[in-house]
Amino acid sequence: MITIPFKNKGQFLYEEIYEYLKNEIIAGSLKYQEKLPSKRNMASHLSVSVNTVDAAYGQLMAEGYVESIPKKGYFVCEIDTYFQSEKRAVPEKRSAKSEFETVKIDFSPNAIDHRIFPYDAFRKIFKATFNEYDLNLLNKPDIQGEPDLRKALVDLLYRSRGVICSEDQIIIGSGTDHLLQRLDLLWGRNKEIILENPVYLKAYNIFEKMGNQVISVDIDEKGIRIEPLMKHKNAAIYVTPSHQFPLGMSMPIDRRIKLLNVANQEEGIYIIEDDYDSEFRYNEKPLPSLQSIDKNGKVIYIGTFSKSIAPSMRISYMVLPETLLKTYLEIADQISSPVSSLEQKMIAAFIADGFFEKHVNKMRKVYKEKRITLMNALHQLGDQVSVTGENAGHHLLVQLGNGMTEETMCCRAMNLGVKVYPVSPYFIHGVSKNHQSMVLLGYGSLTEAEIYEGIGLLKKAWDL
Amino acid sequence: MITIPFKNKGQFLYEEIYEYLKNEIIAGSLKYQEKLPSKRNMASHLSVSVNTVDAAYGQLMAEGYVESIPKKGYFVCEIDTYFQSEKRAVPEKRSAKSEFETVKIDFSPNAIDHRIFPYDAFRKIFKATFNEYDLNLLNKPDIQGEPDLRKALVDLLYRSRGVICSEDQIIIGSGTDHLLQRLDLLWGRNKEIILENPVYLKAYNIFEKMGNQVISVDIDEKGIRIEPLMKHKNAAIYVTPSHQFPLGMSMPIDRRIKLLNVANQEEGIYIIEDDYDSEFRYNEKPLPSLQSIDKNGKVIYIGTFSKSIAPSMRISYMVLPETLLKTYLEIADQISSPVSSLEQKMIAAFIADGFFEKHVNKMRKVYKEKRITLMNALHQLGDQVSVTGENAGHHLLVQLGNGMTEETMCCRAMNLGVKVYPVSPYFIHGVSKNHQSMVLLGYGSLTEAEIYEGIGLLKKAWDL
Numbered sequence: 055m056i057t058i059p060f061k062n063k064g065q066f067l068y069e070e071i072y073e074y075l076k077n078e079i080i081a082g083s084l085k086y087q088e089k090l091p092s093k094r095n096m097a098s099h100l101s102v103s104v105n106t107v108d109a110a111y112g113q114l115m116a117e118g119y120v121e122s123i124p125k126k127g128y129f130v131c132e133i134d135t136y137f138q139s140e141k142r143a144v145p146e147k148r149s150a151k152s153e154f155e156t157v158k159i160d161f162s163p164n165a166i167d168h169r170i171f172p173y174d175a176f177r178k179i180f181k182a183t184f185n186e187y188d189l190n191l192l193n194k195p196d197i198q199g200e201p202d203l204r205k206a207l208v209d210l211l212y213r214s215r216g217v218i219c220s221e222d223q224i225i226i227g228s229g230t231d232h233l234l235q236r237l238d239l240l241w242g243r244n245k246e247i248i249l250e251n252p253v254y255l256k257a258y259n260i261f262e263k264m265g266n267q268v269i270s271v272d273i274d275e276k277g278i279r280i281e282p283l284m285k286h287k288n289a290a291i292y293v294t295p296s297h298q299f300p301l302g303m304s305m306p307i308d309r310r311i312k313l314l315n316v317a318n319q320e321e322g323i324y325i326i327e328d329d330y331d332s333e334f335r336y337n338e339k340p341l342p343s344l345q346s347i348d349k350n351g352k353v354i355y356i357g358t359f360s361k362s363i364a365p366s367m368r369i370s371y372m373v374l375p376e377t378l379l380k381t382y383l384e385i386a387d388q389i390s391s392p393v394s395s396l397e398q399k400m401i402a403a404f405i406a407d408g409f410f411e412k413h414v415n416k417m418r419k420v421y422k423e424k425r426i427t428l429m430n431a432l433h434q435l436g437d438q439v440s441v442t443g444e445n446a447g448h449h450l451l452v453q454l455g456n457g458m459t460e461e462t463m464c465c466r467a468m469n470l471g472v473k474v475y476p477v478s479p480y481f482i483h484g485v486s487k488n489h490q491s492m493v494l495l496g497y498g499s500l501t502e503a504e505i506y507e508g509i510g511l512l513k514k515a516w517d518l
Numbered sequence: 519m520i521t522i523p524f525k526n527k528g529q530f531l532y533e534e535i536y537e538y539l540k541n542e543i544i545a546g547s548l549k550y551q552e553k554l555p556s557k558r559n560m561a562s563h564l565s566v567s568v569n570t571v572d573a574a575y576g577q578l579m580a581e582g583y584v585e586s587i588p589k590k591g592y593f594v595c596e597i598d599t600y601f602q603s604e605k606r607a608v609p610e611k612r613s614a615k616s617e618f619e620t621v622k623i624d625f626s627p628n629a630i631d632h633r634i635f636p637y638d639a640f641r642k643i644f645k646a647t648f649n650e651y652d653l654n655l656l657n658k659p660d661i662q663g664e665p666d667l668r669k670a671l672v673d674l675l676y677r678s679r680g681v682i683c684s685e686d687q688i689i690i691g692s693g694t695d696h697l698l699q700r701l702d703l704l705w706g707r708n709k710e711i712i713l714e715n716p717v718y719l720k721a722y723n724i725f726e727k728m729g730n731q732v733i734s735v736d737i738d739e740k741g742i743r744i745e746p747l748m749k750h751k752n753a754a755i756y757v758t759p760s761h762q763f764p765l766g767m768s769m770p771i772d773r774r775i776k777l778l779n780v781a782n783q784e785e786g787i788y789i790i791e792d793d794y795d796s797e798f799r800y801n802e803k804p805l806p807s808l809q810s811i812d813k814n815g816k817v818i819y820i821g822t823f824s825k826s827i828a829p830s831m832r833i834s835y836m837v838l839p840e841t842l843l844k845t846y847l848e849i850a851d852q853i854s855s856p857v858s859s860l861e862q863k864m865i866a867a868f869i870a871d872g873f874f875e876k877h878v879n880k881m882r883k884v885y886k887e888k889r890i891t892l893m894n895a896l897h898q899l900g901d902q903v904s905v906t907g908e909n910a911g912h913h914l915l916v917q918l919g920n921g922m923t924e925e926t927m928c929c930r931a932m933n934l935g936v937k938v939y940p941v942s943p944y945f946i947h948g949v950s951k952n953h954q955s956m957v958l959l960g961y962g963s964l965t966e967a968e969i970y971e972g973i974g975l976l977k978k979a980w981d982l
Contacts (some may be wrong), residue, residue, distance in 0.1 A: 112801065112934075116805065118771040118773065133771060133772050134772060134776050134779060136778065136779065166656065171656055173650055180644055180648070184641065184644070185637070191828075192630065192635055192829065193828075193829060195832070212872050227856075228692055228857055228858075229854050235699065239727050242729065243707075256853065259852040263852075265707055266708065276582070306580075306595070307581045307583050307595050308582050310582075311598045312598050315599075315601050318600075318602065320885075336581065338573075338576050338581075339577060341580065342581075365656065366657055366858060367858055367859075368659070368858045388720060390693050390695050390720065391832070392692030392695070392696050393694060393856075394861050395860060396861070473586070
């Protein structure tokens, strides 16, 4: 008869019995087809209640260690030997970012100013949005995105970017990356993807990982070059016309029309307009979007709240031309939305209640002042330094004319605690001649004092 | 000289000048290389200030309609003719779900009970989480997911599912669909994907859309059949061992070991364990996960908060074996997390503060009672009705033995205002013989009275 050495480790008794028997079966001490004692016998033998044994046998049966044959009793099931590979992989620990040097001033092009975030508005909105009476708050989000948010966007995008669309054409996504992946689902792998060079690297990587043929086309001072686009017949052209990333120029109207005409002349050509930070243009009012000029349903317009609200809120949007909508919805019907209903509702209220425009106007003013400060500080560096891409966004580019390489610029800056961002990684086939010795300086999160201190240190680092 | 018919539509003066000139250029009235009046002349001619003209010219230059040639003046740029296709696509309106009949009782397998959602706990947690002092609240989420949430999950998954992992192995995603797409990025298109038949359709659709070879393998009463798996060398096998979807059985230990051994014997084979509703098991304690038995790093464990918190919270998690981690992180480094930091932090606190387990225990009790009610109600239908898959989750299956087809069952039920869900769509190659005349009845969102009313109506609808 089986003897169970009760250990009383705080488990239930039935768990001890279950575990003991399970281990005996795995070890082969109790063999296939061996009969277990009846519940009553086992209970009396172990001096526990029949219910306890019943629970243990129940669990063993549920997991498939034991089966009950009516009128015969309980029998051990056949359990395969478990094969184990001899060597086990060594754990790959995730490396902490190897930044030995302490960063004092970080000119990150992605940072925003935390101090102007409208905490109170969001508190109010949470209170108003999160309540027992809105059952949709707990339901799966609408596959295209919350209707309230799409409605708010139709209006907002028309006023701010000239985008003309119905709420049916809007897809809410969880970041630009996510929407680009969705586009890939729409087209499959045969579509060539044409990207600007230099380029927003995440877009490049996403399309490449997806297995599409990815082609990069150099830009000139007006944006993506037109001539290399002409020979393609089945392609999507990804551009950042408002504010080329990373170089910062905006595409003039003539190039915009030429680009649209490339698409207008081939049925298989579409344009993806990533309008990622169009809210932040300082000298003129924002340029109208490509989508607003497009009359043939050739432009897929993508925008995000990463820059205008916060990078932590993973909400972006895409306006699909009507021609693509039907196919997209057939696919979307099979895939859930990745964006939480609660945050969608909160952003919808943030826009509809007027907080969004107020906030963007405030931010534009703040960033404009930071930009002026940075430009003034850069004047101190003398005429070896030329500045470009300064009219929009949260970063500008600085090029050095004293022969120092980009790598040295970054390295020497870091030695003094200042982090600047090289432009070369954004070039797919190596940095072009005109963009040697060039770095990005972002100013979104820095104070006036930090900007002056940072530029003062760069002056020293770069021998100016 | 140009005359501008000011309309005073509430625009700024400079905007009217800008728009007028822009339209003249687009229309060709102002031609390429034509010289515009100097700012001063224009201003005096229009009786506006030079600053106003300056702003208008500035915008025209920024958009590329006009260029300034130093010491010569302002000239019209060359603008291409814009090609427009003759016919424009007809808008595809998104169709409202065509449910003419009013649904009185919906036996949806995906619904949860809104009445037991812990609104107050979430209000408390929002207050504690959303504040000015946590700068990470606004920053881009960690690519793998918020460390707090991953830490809470290590502990929770160990206690509830026997899953052994470090927080480094956890990836937070925005739903199971999203994580399956991520896996696709990891492997590319050469990996065969093997799915259970019948299957969770979204998984099937995702892998198919991704362009992988998708193979479906029939299940028997223990789960996925082993023999058809043997010939594969480079495949991922997607299974739902805790609670097969949709049929509801759980995989016994012997089949689990056999399945793991298939993976143990081929380097290229992995198992994806979708443990989507393991929290809800009513008769025995939940079966340990496949991941907890796996000793060779062959199981990718996926779970979600859709069922245990709410479908609107798009948060899921994946535990990667260490062998896959390095490759994954290289990719993840290039793609942003789609999950909002705020919600990740809120769920982390919900778990760490003990609310999660309390809530799940409460829900388990509530669903267990609903399930008993449903079983009792089903007894009324007599012995033409057999019930399966009732031990776990939020739904069970009902099969009719009176010769009525599945389609008629659904249709007749709907005519009386009761929505039941056919099992056949989950079968890839048509429903198998054993699963004819079978429907899913979900009970997550129904009250006791609704369950009795619904089953009463089904009795009538199905001639029982």
